[in-house]
Each structure stands twice: as structure tokens, then as C-alpha cells.
Amino acid sequence: MAEPRTMEHGMTVSLVDTLKNKLDYDQLTNCMRCGFCLPACPTFRETGLEAESPRGRIALMKAAVDGLMKPDAAFEEQMDHCLGCRACEPACPAGVKYGQLIEQTRDSIEQHTVRHRWWVKSARKLAFDGLFPHPRRMRLLGGALKVYQKSGLQKLTQGIGIMNLFPDELKGMEKIMPETTGSGVIKEIGARHPAKGEKIATVGLFRGCIMDIMFTKTNVNTVRLLTEAGFEVVIPDAQTCCGALHAHSGEGDGAKKLAKSNIRAFKEAGVDWIATNAGGCGALLMEYDHLLHDDPQWKEDSAWFAPRVVDVAKLVVEQGRVPDFAGDEQAGVRITYQDSCHMRNVMKSSEAPRKLMKSVAGVQFVEMVDSDRCCGSAGIYNLTQPDMAGELLDKKMDCAKNTSAQYMITSNPGCLLQMKLGISKNGMENEMKAVHLVDFLYENMVKKD
Amino acid sequence: MWSETVKKELQGIMGEKWVKDDPESLVTHSYDGTPMLQSLPDAVIYPENTAQVSETLKVLSKHKVPVVSRGSGTNLCGGTVPVQGGVVMVMHRMNRILEVDLQNLTAIVQPGLNTKQFITHVEGLGLFYPPDPSSMSISTIGGNIAEGSGGLRGLKYGTTKDYVLGLEAVLANGEIIRTGGKLMKDVAGYDLTKLLVGSEGTLAVITEATLKLVPPPKYKKTMLAMFKDIYGAARTVSSIIENRIIPATLEFLDRPTIRVVDDFAKLGLPLDMEAILLIEQDGDEESVERDIARIEEICRSEQAERIQVAESEAEALKLLTARRSAFTALARLRPTTILEDATVPRSKIADMVLEINRIALKHNVTICTFGHAGDGNLHPTATTDARDEEEIHRVEAAFEDIFEAAIRLGGTITGEHGVGLVKAPFLEWKVGAAGIAVMQGIKQAFDPHQLLNPGKVFAKSSRKRVVIEHG
DSSP states (O other): OOOOEEOTTSOEEOHHHHHHHHSOHHHHHHOOOOOTTGGGOHHHHHHOOGGGSHHHHHHHHHHHHHTSSOOOHHHHHHHHHOOOOOTHHHHOTTOOOHHHHHHHHHHHHHHHOOOOOHHHHHHHIIIIIIITTOHHHHHHHHHHHHHHHHSSHHHHHHHHTGGGGSOHHHHHHHHHOOOOOSSOHHHHHOSEEOOSSSOOEEEEEEOOSHHHHHOHHHHHHHHHHHHHTTEEEEOOTTOOOOOHHHHHTTOHHHHHHHHHHHHHHHHHHTOSEEEESOHHHHHHHTTHHHHTTTOGGGHHHHHHHGGGEEEHHHHHHHHSOOOOBOOGGGTTOEEEEEOOHHHHHTSOOSHHHHHHHHTSTTOEEOOOTTTTSOOSOTTTHHHHSHHHHHHHHHHHHHHHHHHTOSEEEESSHHHHHHHHHHHHHTTOTTTOEEEEHHHHHHHHBOOOO | OOOHHHHHHHHHHHOGGGEEOSHHHHHTTSOOSSTTOOOOOSEEEOOOSHHHHHHHHHHHHHTTOOEEEESSOOOSSSTTOOTTOSEEEEOTTOOOEEEEETTTTEEEEOTTSBHHHHHHHHHHTTOBOOOOOTTTTTOBHHHHHHHTOOOTTHHHHOOGGGGEEEEEEEOTTSOEEEEEOSOSOOOSSSOHHHHHTTOTTSSOEEEEEEEEOBOOOSEEEEEEEEESSHHHHHHHHHHHHHTTOOOSEEEEEEHHHHHHHHHHHOOOOOTTOSEEEEEEEEESHHHHHHHHHHHHHHHHHTTOSEEEEOSSHHHHHHHHHHHHTHHHHHHTTSSEEEEOOOBOOGGGHHHHHHHHHHHHHHTTOOEEEEEEGGGTEEEEEEEEOTTOHHHHHHHHHHHHHHHHHHHHTTOBSOSSSOOTTTTGGGHHHHHHHHHHHHHHHHHHHHOTTOOBSTTSSSOSSOOOOOOOOOO
């Protein structure tokens, strides 16, 4: 429940005031309530309730600001229910920026909130402030996890059931965690990589925080794919976490701080493009100009940064020389693709990944029904809203089974983990393997040296 | 009146979970797709079957509580805004396809069924349900029936009313009636089926519908024609029909719309055109090719500036972009978009469009017009800002003039959106005082206590019609 917050000079500010202050009233007015967003919304499809739809949530925000209703506990809960997948945005005729509205609302709620489940609260504090923004700490954690996985400790904890002390949703995740490294991409292969053949442009790789310790190999493969496609790749070491998890969880100030560090890092590196292999990070990176819109000092630099952000696949297809994907070993293999919501709805990259997958010789691409629907991962949603996330994952796995694909390909670490979780929950480890698009492409790429 | 007693009785029927009166539920059922309307209900309920609807209406009529039944709330006439409070009855839980009868080519469905889902389902069985309102991806069959929805295929295939063969409905007093059936002919008494279609939830709550299905067309072809002379475009429409060709779609964009669409979708449309016609024909390959060739000739003889015939599906999609993005492009111009549906005999399309442009100029408002030229159903669309009271007054005055012009040209105030709240003051212009009296008599017979969607269709006072004589 929201409580009035006491400001330093002793005045009390209510959640309504904060909402009034933060919410973009023009955007609220732009919603004409046509309802076209409803069928695109996973939570509406799941519940059939108007309040669980983008139109409903916008009406609630507007009602709170207009004084038609008090933003009570149910209001806050409803805002937490949103996955933030932003599938409603391409469906909206009026172009309402729903993603911004939900973030402004959550930001306001977060300023007043006192309730979080204990483990959510401590995990958030630890991860948001103490971990994601610190690449060195992330690598140390990666190293520790590696020891945990390699030493047999993982088997031991799984065996003695220590994980039973944790909520189910964490237990499931622990089981499917990929093998981490303590190194990260720069330590593995270095920070600067020349283009193969004539250089088309210089690309700065956004390595991500979780991505770089959990999926170091994917970052390495991304570099190799990009150089093969004709790009020089640099990985500025001063970059940090993108801030997406902060922004989506109502920690706007934390996100802004990170944004500034990243802009500085890439600007100094003098890149033409900023490539990412994680839809969740990319979507926020390309909206840094909006994130920092009320900071005139950063106007120019964020306007430089935002339009340079691009998905790896889109960059290769639209600007690069598409490498040769021989796919000998994959002849006759069936593959399917789960869109990353943010990559599809915000970064507008859904055709390019499909084009590249289809260009792998010999593989059979099967489009999965509802491949554009959220899988329920949605940042840390699967940890904070396990019931809804579980229902969405079950539906997703039904569609996945119907494809009879051997590879479930996706392009965001969160989606990848969620797909692995779904495969493990359904005992499908022998039939289907979840892989990142970049890894699949690299495996099948003809290596020229 | 709504009370704790009523709430308890309804909870007894539907269970506690499905009777909601928390602020969140009330706020999210205080509006529909119509701009600038909002009114809070006292409760929101979700019945699961006809028996629950019947029991509920018995309780509500005993306690004289108004009830607004609704599907997804996408209508554009304020049809489901609970202006007198009471209960909003959401039909979403009654969303099943009960039967598809392949021998009779009929389907029996519940009202909360999503229109698009139904269309996709019957297409999977090799059948066709033609009514295609623009909101079909979210609208419900029950909502389509209540509003008498149209769509792009209206000209050749008719609208929702032509596909409803029978209904099950619950009256205000809780009694259940069944009308029609899987029958292509049925003259047993008054045609209550047709009466309930388009009755906007004011006569009964529809709980089941028997729908007609048809075999799908085998082949389709799309073309676009652009005109510098709006009368040339209008004559083309009439001439196509005179030549005994009924296209599957015959859509129209006027000059202001062309500009907005081109600006939005960057299609490179010639901006000095007064009208674009988008034409689609379906049927056997041979007859479609013959029709399209003939239509091309007609366009040429009416001095079309540019004609494009799609040679592939991808090309057809490209041609459709202009029409498809019309609403989206207009909706992004200003915060508030008011979409009307004045309809005239198709021979009067050009006169009506010019009349609309004249009226927009007179009131200094932006109105772009697109729509279904083939059936005379136009969508004059005002882009404005609900927060600017003075401008809104001018927009309202302009629409009043547009309704008047439509009627003067032998048309109607609404072709497919319904009367609801927003056009109630103008209904008498179309049907006359005697017409209103007959309709009120019907309303009285079905719903003597005025509990079903009160405040809709009939206005407290009709707008005085000012007829302007044109020299």
C-alpha cells in the first residue's frame, strides 16, 4: 500500500501528486480507447479482464490523475501485472507510448512503496545497486557461479534439496542456469577486432551485464559474426549495465545514471553503430534520448547515441555482407523462433533474424504460432509475478511442441533462460534445445580462415 | 437502485468472483471506443450462461437496476457507456462456438465470441463469414449483432444483419425468447431476429446466435485508381454498378485523407488527386479477371489519372496500405479523433464529400473523409483535442451540419456505428416523430421499466433541424 512520503522540507507528497507530476498527460489523452491493443496484450488474453489490458491500465492512470479514483493497492498491483512487453504499441493506431506511461507510473509507485516480498526486496537491492552496474563484481559472481557449477556443489545442493528453502520460481531458474564464466568477452578475446575484408563501419558491442557473464560465448560469437560481415568491432570497457531492469521496476534515477556512463563510453570509442544481442537492453538503449529528455545537458549526446543502437541481426542484414551459412551439420534440422518482445516491438527487428535463419542451408524454418507473444520472462517478471508468467510459459510450450522443432532460437538472454526453463519443466531436453540466434548462426557460419 | 442486497443476490447467482464493484472494475467499464464519454457503473458482472443471465435480469428488474450488456466496448456511438449507472454485464465468459453445421452451413455461437477468432475458425473449415468491421480483431459477435455492424465487404456480401438467422435472448424480466433458427425461410410472425439486430442492447440481452455461413471465394484481385476530378471517381462507382459488377470492396479516400496518409506512410501518392478508389473483386478466376478488366476500362473512360492493378498478393497488400493506414494516420494527427458514418445513396457520394469539405471550411475544423464508396457509407473524421472546448463546439456544429446534409441527400445519420448516445438527438431527423413513437412503443413492450441500456437511442429532447436551402 502506498504511503505518503515525507519530503526533506517536511511537506507530505501523495502518490497522486507524484503521478500527476510524472505522467505525460498528453499521452494519456492520446489514448482514444478504440481497444485495438486488447488482443495484443498477453495479460488481457489470459484473464479477459479490461483492467488487465493497456486500454484499462491507461484509463486507471488517467482516473488516478483526474481524481476519479484513489491509486490504491489494487491499482499498484495492476501496474505490476503488466509484462512491459509493449506488444500494444505497434497495435495502437494513435501511437500512444504505453511503455513510457507504465514506466512513469511504476517510478511513481516505487517512490512511495514499502512492500515487496523479502527476497524480492533484497535481491533487487543487491542486483540493482550492488551488482549490475559493476562489471568487475559481475565477473566475480560469474566466477563464483562457475566454481559452484564445476565443483559439484551444484549437484550437491540439488541433491540435498537446499533449494527447497527458496520459492519455486527461483528453484526452476537455478536448474537451467547456463555455465557461466568469470571472464567476460574482453578478457576472452580482447577489446578491438578488425573487419574481415573491406571495413564497412565501426561497431561498438554492447556486452550487457548478465549477458557477459552468463553468455560470454554468445558475446564472443557476436564479435566474430560482425567481423565476418565486414564490421570493425570495439568493446568499450567503460560501458556498464543498460539500466533496463531498473527502468522497468520503477528505479528511473538508477537507469539515468547508467545511461550517462554508457553514452560517455561509446562516444569516446567513436563508433558508427552500437550493436546489441539482447532485445531487453537494446530497447532501453535506443530510448536513452527519452530517458534523459529532461536533462538539457545530455540532449545532444543522447540524440547521438539513441539512433545508433541496432540489433545485431538487423545490422548484418541491412548494412553488412551477410556471411555464408553452410549448415552442413544441420541438414534437415527443424528450427523455430521466439521473438524477443522488445526486439520486435521496440527495436523493430523481426524480419532480419528470420531472414538470417532461413539463409542457413539445409535447415527447415517453422514459424511457431504466437511467436510474437511474450513468453512470460519479461525481465524479472517471472520472479515477481510467477503465476501469470507460469501460465504464459505453459501456453508458449504448447505452441513450441506443435512446431516439432529441434532448436528453439531466440535473441534475448531473458527469453533464452525462460525457453530453457520451459523445456526443462516439460521434460523435453532430449527433443528441443534453446539457443541464442547468434550462437546458432555462428555454429553454421563458414569460417574463412 | 443498486444496493448491498442486490450485490448479495447476484453473488448468489454468479459467485463472488464475478460480481465486482471495486474502483478498478468501475473505472475500466466507464467508457467505450467513443471519445469524450465517461460514466461510472455501480458494478460489473460476468455471467457464464443463459440461465445466469436470466436469473440476473430477474433480480435487476425486481430492484429496478439498469443494465448495460457489452462485449469488448469498441463501439463509436457511446452505446455501452453506463450513463445512468447500474450494472455493466460483460459477455466475455460466454465465448464458445457451440456448433458448426456443415450440412446447413450455419454456426451457433455465444455472444462473447471474438469476431476474428470466429472468422478464422470457419475459414479453417473451408467456409466464409463475411461481416468484417474494422474492429473485428477485438470485437465480439454479440457486440456486432447489437450494433448491426458493417465492414468493408458490405457492398457485395451485406452486413451482420444479413447473417443472423436466429437468436436466443433474455428479456428485461428474465424471460428467455428464441427467434428464427437454421432456416433460410421463416415468416412465422414479426421478424424478431431482425428487430433485435442493431437494437443496441435496449430490447434484450443476446445470449446465443445462429449465423449463416457461405462458401468462400476462390480468387481475388486488387486495383487502385486515382482521380483529379472527384465527380469522375463518383461516376466510376456508379458506372461499375450500372455495368452489373458488384465488387467485393470499393473504398474511397478524399484529398485531405490522401495528404495525411501519404505524410504518415510515405507512399509517394500524387497529392493533387481529389480521390483514390481501392477496388477488390473476388469469385472465380475467369469472372474476376473479366470484371477487373472491365472496371479498368471504366476508370479510363472516366479519366482516371493513374491505375494500378496488383499482379501478386504482395502487390495487392501494398495497394491496400493507403486505405488501411487511413485511420492510423488520422488518429496520430491530434489527440482526439471523432469518426462518424454518415451514409448516402451511392450516386450521391461526390455531392456528400464536397458538402463535408464545405462544412469543415465553414466551421474551421479538420475533417478528412474516407469510407465505403460502394455502399455510400462515408467516414468523415474530425481530428481535434477534447481539451479545447471551443474547438469541440465547432466540431459538434460541423457534424450537425453533416447529418443534415446526409439526410437532405436521401441518406442517414449512421450507416454502421449505431445511434447510441451521440446520435440520439438526431434520430428524429431520420425517422420522424411518428417513427420515434413506434420505436418507443416497441421499447415499452420489451422493457417496460426502461432498464436495458437506458439513455440510448432515444434522446430526452431531439435537436431542432435547421434546413438550409441551397440556391
